[in-house]
Amino acid sequence: MAEQTGASPRQSRPSMTAAMRSSSFLREHQQYRPPHKPENHYGIDTVVEDLQAASISPREISHFKGIPSLENPPKIVESGVSHELSHPNCTPRPGARSQRLVATLFYRSTAPRISNAIPSPKKDPSPARSRSPSLRTAESDIPPTMAPSSSLESFPLEPPTAEPEPLDHLYGSYVSSMCITSFLHLLSTFPLPPGSTDLTSAHRCLKLDAGQGNHPMVVELTVSPAPSVDYLSLADLRKHELIYRFEREWNVDVALRVDNLWRRYPRLVVFDMDSTLITQEVIDLLAATIKDPPDLAARVADITHRAMLGELEFDSAFRERVKLLTGLPGTIFHELRPVLEVTNGVRPLLQALKRLGVKTAVLSGGFLPLTSWLAGELGIDYAHANEVVIDEATGRLTGEVKGRIVGKERKRELLIEIAEKEGIPLEQAVAVGDGANDLLMMKAAGLGVAWNAKPRVQMEASARINGDTLLDLLHLFGFTDEEIQQLAA
Structure with a gap:
């Protein structure tokens, strides 16, 4: 024990330094080694040994404060994942204000465009058609109301502007990546606010098609x-x-909206109601029940169409049509109930809005007996119509209207009255319609939506x-198809 106590300190274990060895077993044992060739890689032992005599000076570490630098955003790169921690579309810096624009792109799968070739590719072309503009227009399935017109007779001073070719035929009949890229390129051509240099964007798919491709719609x-x-x-x-x-x-x-709280x-x-909540025009259904004169239904339908286009003043056009219905039995409104065809998606849409606590109303330029009944069937909170x-003696329509006609001015007034009664700001009101008599209430609301509407x-x-x-209306509020299904369940 004494000998062990008085023994000299034990020597450190001998080891090879970096100058005495390389990091490669093969290089240690090969017969020829290239002179003065630096090592490309050192083992961990070499690094530790060399650091024993080195002095490490502490360096300043900048802590991440939650808002990355726009010039050098932090990145995560590992296992095939590359993610930049930049948040240009999230909450703005303290004292700044966000200026985001939301564009919702709906692919029109129910109305695919055709090529500019006339006649349409769906028809078999012939030399006779190609020579006669009138024949081309008559025998083509291009809509006659398409603007700009393809008929030179409509533009005597200059040729019509050529319509762009449908690019979705090339890149996919859905909202393709090329479609999104093209739209972002388009927006980049507009001037940015002062002090802004870059345009940033983010996108998400709200609805997929029902086919095997699962393409974004x-x-x-x-x-x-x-x-x-x-x-x-x-x-503008x-x-x-x-x-x-x-x-x-x-x-x-393309639906463009400022990204604010009221949008969501x-x-x-x-x-x-007519051509929105239901697919028909009630006054046309009433006229169709009158067989004498035989052209009455067509006359009423023509007046209705022109009024919806805005060519006729709605109030006077409505009185004119009601006058033509003189003599119809008052029970006709009850008889038309089974005939009304509710627009696809209306029932689940109203169910979703009810679950969200949204108040609903129908403001119709039609007839109160049918409007009130439909509102009760669909669970709509307010119903106003003409x-x-x-006549009490005969039980038939006199051809007159009681009170103010629910035209464009009255619809706007009713929208404002309902919003005030419920304590709802107009910014959180939405108006949906298809005719020119709906435009004023659309402008009064925070969002006006044209549903399969007139030009x-x-x-x-x-x-x-x-x-x-x-039901696609809910996509304008940012709901995905999965969320809509949950709300409408």
């Missing part, structure tokens, strides 16, 4: 910042020729949906 794009309002207001941007051309090229409808939380949704006079209404409304289900 509704896509929501968030762009930041929005184009400068000093250069172009949102109302919606009507911009480049937006119109993009929609024609890709067969989509509507509290009042007001509907027109009341016709029925003028499509142009003037804040947003338009041309599809086969009114």
Whole structure:
């Protein structure tokens, strides 16, 4: 024990330094080693040994404060994942204000565009058709109301503007990645607000098709910042020729909205009835029951069509049509109930709105007996329409209307009255319709939606949906198809 206590300290274990060895077993034992060739890689033992005599000076570490640098955003790169921690479309910096624009792209699968070739590719072309413009227009399935017109006779001073070719035929009959890229490129051509240099974007798919491809049919794009309002207001941007051309090229409808709180939380949704909540025009159904004179139904339908286009003043046109219905039995409104065809998607839409706590109303230029009954069937909170006079002695329509006609001015007034009664700001009100008599209430609401509407209404409304289900309205609020199914269940 004494000998062990007085023994000299034990020597450190001998080891090879970096100069005495390489990191490769093969290089240690090969006969020839290239002179003065630096090692490309050192083993961990070499690194530890060399650091024993080195002095490490502490360096300043900048802590992540939750808002990454725009110039050098933090990145995560591991196991095939590459993610930049930049948040241009999230909450803005303290003291700043977000200027985001939301664009919802609806692919028009129910109304596919055709090529500009006349006659349409669906028809067999012939030399006779190609020589005669009138024959081409008559025998083509291109809609006669398509603008700009393809007939030179309609433009005597200059040739018509060529319509863009449908690019969705090339890149996919859905909202393709090329469609999104094209739209972002379009927006980048508009001036940005002062102090902004880059346009950032994010997108998410809200609805897929029901086929095997699972292609996106509704896509929501968030762009930041929005184009400068000093250069172009949102109302003018919606009507911009480049937006119109993009929609024609890709067969989509583009709904542009400022991304604010009210966009995601509507509290009042007001509907027109004829050709919106139902697929028919009630006054045309009434006229069809009168067989004498035989052309009455066609005359009433023509007046209805012109009034919806805005060519006729609605109030006077309505009185004229009701006058033609003189003599109809008052029970006709009860008899028409089974005939009414509710628009696809209306029932689940109203169920979803009810679960969200949204108030609903129907403001109709039709007839109160049918409007009130339909509102009760669908669970709509408010119903307003015209009341016709029925002779008590004969029980038949006199051809007169009682009180004010629910035309465009009255619809706007009713929308404002309901919103005030419920304590709802107009920014959280939505109006949906298809005719020119719906435009004023659309402008009064925070969002006006044209549903398969007449051309003028499509142009003037804040947003338009041309599809086969009114349930797509919920996509404008940012709901995905999965969320809509949960709400409508």
